[in-house]
Amino acid sequence: MDKKLIGVDLGGTTIKFAILTQDGEVQQKWSIKTDILDEGSHIVPDIIESINHHLDLYEMKPEQFIGIGMGTPGTVDVEKGTVIGAYNLNWKTLQNVKDEVEKGTGIAFALDNDANVAALGEQWKGAGENAANVAFITLGTGVGGGIIADGKLLHGMGAAGEVGHVNVEPGGYLCTCGNRGCLETYASATGVVRVARDMAEEFAGKSALKDSVDNGDDVTSKMVFDLAKEDDVLAVKVVDRVCRYLGLACANISSILHPEYIVIGGGVSAAGNFLLEQVAKYFKQYAFPTIRNTTKIKLARLGNDAGVIGAASLALKFKD
Amino acid sequence: MDKKLIGVDLGGTTIKFAILTQDGEVQQKWSIKTDILDEGSHIVPDIIESINHHLDLYEMKPEQFIGIGMGTPGTVDVEKGTVIGAYNLNWKTLQNVKDEVEKGTGIAFALDNDANVAALGEQWKGAGENAANVAFITLGTGVGGGIIADGKLLHGMGAAGEVGHVNVEPGGYLCTCGNRGCLETYASATGVVRVARDMAEEFAGKSALKDSVDNGDDVTSKMVFDLAKEDDVLAVKVVDRVCRYLGLACANISSILHPEYIVIGGGVSAAGNFLLEQVAKYFKQYAFPTIRNTTKIKLARLGNDAGVIGAASLALKFKD
Numbered sequence: 247m248d249k250k251l252i253g254v255d256l257g258g259t260t261i262k263f264a265i266l267t268q269d270g271e272v273q274q275k276w277s278i279k280t281d282i283l284d285e286g287s288h289i290v291p292d293i294i295e296s297i298n299h300h301l302d303l304y305e306m307k308p309e310q311f312i313g314i315g316m317g318t319p320g321t322v323d324v325e326k327g328t329v330i331g332a333y334n335l336n337w338k339t340l341q342n343v344k345d346e347v348e349k350g351t352g353i354a355f356a357l358d359n360d361a362n363v364a365a366l367g368e369q370w371k372g373a374g375e376n377a378a379n380v381a382f383i384t385l386g387t388g389v390g391g392g393i394i395a396d397g398k399l400l401h402g403m404g405a406a407g408e409v410g411h412v413n414v415e416p417g418g419y420l421c422t423c424g425n426r427g428c429l430e431t432y433a434s435a436t437g438v439v440r441v442a443r444d445m446a447e448e449f450a451g452k453s454a455l456k457d458s459v460d461n462g463d464d465v466t467s468k469m470v471f472d473l474a475k476e477d478d479v480l481a482v483k484v485v486d487r488v489c490r491y492l493g494l495a496c497a498n499i500s501s502i503l504h505p506e507y508i509v510i511g512g513g514v515s516a517a518g519n520f521l522l523e524q525v526a527k528y529f530k531q532y533a534f535p536t537i538r539n540t541t542k543i544k545l546a547r548l549g550n551d552a553g554v555i556g557a558a559s560l561a562l563k564f565k566d
Numbered sequence: 567m568d569k570k571l572i573g574v575d576l577g578g579t580t581i582k583f584a585i586l587t588q589d590g591e592v593q594q595k596w597s598i599k600t601d602i603l604d605e606g607s608h609i610v611p612d613i614i615e616s617i618n619h620h621l622d623l624y625e626m627k628p629e630q631f632i633g634i635g636m637g638t639p640g641t642v643d644v645e646k647g648t649v650i651g652a653y654n655l656n657w658k659t660l661q662n663v664k665d666e667v668e669k670g671t672g673i674a675f676a677l678d679n680d681a682n683v684a685a686l687g688e689q690w691k692g693a694g695e696n697a698a699n700v701a702f703i704t705l706g707t708g709v710g711g712g713i714i715a716d717g718k719l720l721h722g723m724g725a726a727g728e729v730g731h732v733n734v735e736p737g738g739y740l741c742t743c744g745n746r747g748c749l750e751t752y753a754s755a756t757g758v759v760r761v762a763r764d765m766a767e768e769f770a771g772k773s774a775l776k777d778s779v780d781n782g783d784d785v786t787s788k789m790v791f792d793l794a795k796e797d798d799v800l801a802v803k804v805v806d807r808v809c810r811y812l813g814l815a816c817a818n819i820s821s822i823l824h825p826e827y828i829v830i831g832g833g834v835s836a837a838g839n840f841l842l843e844q845v846a847k848y849f850k851q852y853a854f855p856t857i858r859n860t861t862k863i864k865l866a867r868l869g870n871d872a873g874v875i876g877a878a879s880l881a882l883k884f885k886d
Binding site: 393405406409412413423490498501531532533534535541 | 713720747851855860
C-alpha cells in the first residue's frame, strides 16, 4: 500500500532524482554530476548506485516502489527501454538502460525522451492541470516539445512532438536539421539572438540592443527580452517577431490537436507574462474561432522539477 | 459469433449504408436520399426505417450486429451521441441521434464527424494499411481531416484534426472562418480556382487557363489540374503553389504527430499521382530528416466508401 515512484531526469551535466507519492508529491530530491567519460559508460551504473544508496539512506526497499521513470536525451525506444545517439552523454551506441537499471535496482523501469517527460510533468502537476489534452513547448538552447492527447503521450513513429521543427517561415533561417525556417531557429535562446543580430543590421534608430550588437557584446535572449520590457525600439521588434512565429506554431498545433492548454517552458519562457501575452495575441490572430475561444496558452510552472515529476509519472503504468 | 457491423454515412444529399464483417469487408450496400425538410426532422426516422427495412429484407436480427456507426456533418458530441449545427442537414438545434437510433433499431450506436469517420475508413481498410498513426486530409469543397494516433481517433477538446485551418500563409486569402491563410483557402476545390484566378490576373504569357479565366468560363479545380498535366504554363504554376502549401501543411502535421502515412483524399485528389508527387516534393523539402525518411504521403483508396467503412469501425468498440 501507498507505494512510491522514483523520477530520474538525466541531463548532460546533472542527473536529478526524486521520490514521489503516486499523487506526484515530491518527498525527496537529490542530484549527482553526470560522468560522460568513457563513452558515457559510467552513467547507468552511477544512476543505479545512487538510487540504491538513497534507498538505504531512507531505509526503503525496492518493494516499496511502483517503479522508476526516467527522461533522457537522445533517441528512445520506449518499448525496449533503450537509448541511442545522445551525444551530450557520449552515448553513440545503443544503451540497454531498462535492462540494466531493472537488474541493478530490482525496480520496474520506464523511459522516454526528456522533452516528453517534461511535458508529462507540466501536464500532470503543472500548468496542464492534469487535463487530457496538453501540448508543451520548451524554449531552451533548442526548441522541443511533447504532446499529451487523451491523457497519453503521443509518439507516432517515434518523433512526434518535434515542435521545434514546425516550419514557420519557409525559406527562412537555416536550422541544424538542414531545413530553413524551423521554429527553433527563431524562438530558441540562440534563435532570439539570431533574430536580434539580423534585425540590428537593418535597424537605423536609437537602441541599446543595437549598440550591444554593434559593440560585439555577448548578447543573450534574456537581454533582448529585458530591453524590450524597457521599450527599446529594436528589442520590441525582435520580441514581436519571435512571438509571432510562436503564436503561429501554437495556432497550427492547436488546429491539429485542439488541446486544452499549450504550456510554454524553458529558459526563454523566463520572460514570463511579457512573452505569454504577445504569443497569445498572435495565437488568437492565427487560430480559427473554435480553437481561439477554447485553447489557452500558459507558462510552465514546475521549472526544473518538470523532468523528475514527469519521469516519475511514467512509472504509474506499472501500477497493478 | 461472427456478428456484423453497420456503417452509415450521413451527407447533405444522400445517406449511405453498409453491412460489414468485423474485418471491414462490405457485404451489403444501399443508400437513400437525405430529406432535409422540416428542420431535418425526417432524417433520423428515415435512417431507422431504412436499417430496419433492410434487416427484414436480409432476414437479420438486431442481435446479429455488434453495433451501428455513423459519420455526420456538424459538431458531434461523441460521448453523448448528439449533433448540433449541421447546416446542410437543417439541423440547427441539438439532435439526440444516439438515443433515437438505439431505441428505433435495438442496436448499439456510435457517432463521429464525417471527416473523422472517413479518416478511420482509410486508416483501417484503405491507404493507411491499418497503421497505428495515420493523418487524413480530404480536399473537397472545403479541406477537412482526421487523425489516428496509437490506433485511436484524436478529438482533443472536440475540433482536433481541423487541418483545413492550418495556417500556411499568414495574411493570405480570407477564409470562411475569418482568418487569413488557412490551407482550405488554397487547396480546396474552390481554393484551387481562387489561386488560378488570382495568378491569371498577373500572368502575361500564353495559357489556355488564362484564356478560360479571362473569357469568364466556369473554371474548375479539375480543369486546372488537367491543363497543368498538359503543361499549360499558368496551370503548372497554380498547381505548384497549391502543392507547396499542401506539402508545408503535411510537413508540419508530421513534425507534430510523426504518422506512418498522410493520406490525401477528396475530389481534388482525383488529380492522382500528378498531385501526389508534387505534394511529396514539397513535403520532403519542409519536413525534418527523421520525418522525411519515414512518413509517406499517399492517395486515398476507398473513394466514397471510406465513410461507411470508417463509420462501421466506430461500432467495433461495442465488441464484448
